[in-house]
Amino acid sequence: MHDLSGFQRDLLYVISGFERPSGQEVKTELEQYIDGEINHGRLYPNLDTLVNKDYVEKGPIDRRTNYYAITEKGREAIRNRRGWEDGYRSIEA
Template structure:
């Protein structure tokens, strides 16, 4: 049995979770509110608060994003190096540059 790679983890994410990673890749170190605003603009509809934060927590658990306390109420999110690499490898795959 082969070990699970970061690319495997990203391949198994939902489209919403990959969109969260893409939003962070555009502008790293964002608050949940700024991510929610960015995705609301993309989807053209309101993003449910619990959907957003449950998915952010899952991405933290997968080791794809870092979460740090910005102040008493606000957390800040950023991509891990593993997520950046996995997204780059996925992009290469989509372009047909890898086997």
């Protein structure tokens, strides 16, 4: 996951929390977290990067809407990231 931006990591975490969210559902969920608007020009190229790096798969819901689903590589990246983060947490935190 070291090859992803912070925004891409956030997208990956959001996608992992749903079964097959649409891009709009991912956008809405992440906007609640960041308390701001994400434009399509930022969202979809970053989703495509996750697809191209095999962290996420993309498929059609209908003619205009795609779903995004985390892959095994994406799940493994999240597990590895959590393990790395845990190594830097103090026991008291």
